[in-house]
Amino acid sequence: MRFARKAAGIVALGVGVLATDALATSLQISPVLIEMPAHANAVGMTLTNPGDEPVYGQVRVYRWDQSVLDDTxxxxQEIVASPPLVKVPPHGEQLIRLIRPVREPVSVERSFRVLIDEIPQPGTVASDSITIRLRYSVPVFVQPPALAGAPVLSWQLKRAGxxxxxxxxxxxxxxxxVGEVTVVTDRGEQALNQGLLGYVLPGHERHWKVPLADASIRGPLRLRAKINGQSEEATVQVLPSE
Incomplete structure (x- = not known):
């Protein structure tokens, strides 16, 4: 299954507003990123409904992998959500437990996504009005006992068309x-994005299209970014056009 699906509104890290023919209130999710020790049987996440109507949802867990341009x-069944169907009452909360039924040894960090889809209230009659229901996507990382502290990232910039x-x-x-990325060229600084750009999983390579208009950039460049919430600087190699 592809990660980016356009049939529903997708909210990475559980933040957003549901758009319908009237403004509705979306769920709030805590935490927005889960790091689960390999020895743990389960961890919890909380759904909060600040609105005046109940919110119904379906909760599923997927193994998360990457190619250079996409998430898959x-x-x-390595992690299961309990309960898988929820009704979050108005101004109330619902606890979701993420359970590892079999605690197999973990030698490298394993990556998952919890998808929470808002679904219609049972018994709702279909209407001609357009309703866009949100999907929330929360990353979950199962971590081995001897996990090293930080990712080791190397950077390149290359032409694409x-x-x-x-x-x-x-x-x-x-x-x-990776978020809040800025590059420094001989013409000054240029912010490439605001907020979250994406993730690079261990042992993977990830490419993002970025808004650099200058076709004559020469390297190396300096890059500043937030990596796991911490400000870092790095060198970016500029590859020649193919």
Whole structure:
């Protein structure tokens, strides 16, 4: 299953607003990222409904993998959600437990996504009005006992048609959450994104299209970014056009 699906609104890290023919209130989710020790049987996450109507949802867990340009999700039983169907009362909460039925040894960090889909209230009659129901996506990382502290990221910038790709390779043992990326060229600083750009899983390479208009950039460049919430600087190699 592909990670980015357009049939429903997708909210990474559980933040967003549901759009219908009237403004509705979306769920609030805590925590928005889960790191689960390999020895743990289960962890919890809380859904909060600040609105005046109950919110119904379906909760599923998927194994999370990556190619250079996309995220992929596959069904899994390594982690199961309980309960899988929820009704969050108005101004109330619902605890979701993420359970590892079999605690197999984990030698490298394993990556999952919890998808929470808002679903219609049981007995709702279909209407002609357009309703967009949100999907929330929460990353879950099962971590081995001797996990090293930080990802090890190397960076490249290369031409892709008329634009540029920012390429990150993670040779470390831990995921890298990348955000607030700025590059410094001989013409000054340019912010490539605000907020979250994406993740680079351990042992993976990830490419992102970035808004660099200058076709004559020469390297190396300096890059500043938030990596797992911490400000870091790195060198970016600029590859020649193919």
């Amino acid at each position: 999700l596959e069904p899994t 008329e634009g540029w790709l920012l390429c990150a390779t993670n040779s470390g043992e831990r995921h890298g959450q």
